[in-house]
Each structure stands twice: as C-alpha cells, then as structure tokens.
Amino acid sequence: MSKKVIVVLQQREGKLHRMSREAIAAGQQLAAKVDASVEAILLGSGIQELAKEVAGFGLTTVHVADHEGLGEYTPDAYVEVLEATLAAATPDFVVFPHTYQSVDYFPRLAQALDAGLLPEVTALVDGEGGELNFQRPVLGGKLVATVRVKGEGTVLLSVQSGAFSADEAQPGQAAVESLAFDAPSTSREILGVEAIGGDTIDLSKADVIVAVGRGVGGEDKLEASQQLAQILGADIGASRPVIDAGWLPRDRQIGSSGQTVAPKLYIAIGISGAIQHLVGMKGATTVVAINKDPNAPIFTVSDYGVVGDLHEILPPLVEAVREAKGE
Secondary structure (H helix, E strand, O other), X not given: OOEEEEEEOOEEOOEEOHHHHHHHHHHHHHHHHHOEEEEEEEEEOOOHHHHHHHXXXXXXXXXXXXXXXXXXXXXXXXXXXHHHHHHHHOOOEEEEXXXXXXXXXXXXXXXXXXXXXXXXXXXXXXXXXXXXXXXXXXXXXXEEEEEOOOOOOOEEEEEOOOOOOHHHOOEOOOEEEEOOOOOOOOOOOOOOOOOOOOOOOOHHHOOEEEEEOHHHOOHHHOHHHHHHHHHHOOEEEEOHHHHHOOOOOHHHEEOOOOEOOOOOEEEEEOOOOOHHHHHHHOOOOEEEEEEOOOOOHHHHOOOEEEEOOHHHHHHHHHHHHHHHOOO
C-alpha cells in the first residue's frame, strides 16, 4: 500500500469541529477505494489531549503541529506549515472539512503546492473502468457535477457538511507524532474573536432542527412551531423568505446563502423546498415535512410527509409529543 490520504482536521479551543469527524469518515472511504493509508494532521496550541482523542479513530498516524503561533487561526500560518508538511509527505489526496475556515485558506494552499483542487465534494462514485469520480454541487446546488482528476500529483478536496456521516468514522488506535516544522510567521495579529451579532447560533451542531418557511403565514404564527422545537429540545431554523420578512434573525437561515446543517432529525414546516434550501439541509438523517401542497419539492427529499394545514396539524402533534415524553 503505497498511496496516502491525509485528513486536515479543524479544532477550536481544544475541541474538534463536528465536520472534522465527517472528513475522517470521508478520508477513510476514499482510502478504501484507492487502497491507501489514511493519516491526519492537527494544528493548534496546547492540543496534545485532543490528539489523543483523534488517535481513537482508524488512522495510521496523527501528526500534531502544536505551537503558540497556531493558537489562533490565520491563513498565513496554516498555509506555511501545511505547505512544507504536505510537500514532504507527497500524499495522493488531502481531505478538508468544507468550513468557512478551510475555504479561506485551502485554495491558496493548493496553489502553493501546485495541486489539484476539488471543493465541496458530496460523494465518491465509481466510473467506467473502475476510475474514481467525485460529485459536487454547481450553480448554487441546482446541478450535481461528476468529475475526475486528470494528471498526477496531490489533490486537495473538501467535503460538504452532512455528505459523509461522522458516525461512519471508523475507530482504531493511531500513533501520535509531533510534526517538525519551522515556527510559523504571519503578518497578522489576532486582537480578538467574537461572534457576529453576539448571540449567533451555529445550527451545524444541532441534532434536531425545526425549520419554518413562508407557509407558516407570519411572525405571529410561529408559536406552535416554537413549542414543538422546545419540547423536542430542537433549534429553530428557517428558509430565506422567513428571514427576509424579518420573522427570525439572519443566523437562523438554512440554505445556499445561509447555514448548511446535518441534524439527525429535520422537521420542515411550511417549507416548499426550493433548491437553495435543499442544498443546506439535504445532509439530514431523517426529514419530516409538513405542507398543504402535495406537490411541494420538499416531499421529494423527506422520509415522512404530512399533507395538510400546518396550523391544524401542529397543536395535536405538540400534545402527542408531550404525552409520549410524559410531560
């Protein structure tokens, strides 16, 4: 086995980003298809304990770049360290979670390495003659392109949120090794990090989401949906029309111009299912849709569908959930 896959993980304050586990699962699946070993790189400061946690996945080696200069993310430092490391390792594929952070720097890294670049991969598929192909959304998710890599050399790819299940990451016991690298330099000084808007919600971490659409009818008619979310311990999300109308704050938007989510349960209430919204939630494990239009596109991706007036359906549904939970 001479081929090599490396997964570059993302963490913050010593906690692994959920999508890093998805990237590990993707890296393991990719390695199985091309008969390669799979390793990981973890960057940060004071991350030795986290490295031990990562070692519990089915990897051959976890390479740790631990330096105070990597304590706060800057694209300069990450590119500098990864460029030298990957140039020496010459992997066939490098897998990243498709996050705001990776999108910020990994195209520049690909250029520095003169490597191929495949952003936002959603699936690995077998092509004619056994060649490996990749699928990724194009035109804002309206189409799915199937592509293959031409030529030789390293290929950098990122995997879309929810495309690969974090639960499918295989366990194991990897060796942990410290990377030898020059101290990273950067022209930027991080003065502080704060969430935009203060109380910004990260829906990508939610296990259960109750999402509302224009079909709810108005801000004054959200109460039943909010009650359902509360009793389920869910987060509230929304389609873009709800946000544009000012019924909910911008950080609740799900879709191509909002957040991409992959909860275990996604309940779509009054959402027709425009492609821009489906792009943001198609990674959900189980989708329940409630809509009065039997031809609504949301039903094409739902596991369970209820056709009817949501204002008649939600009150008894809330009571049924309360009863089932013994409340």
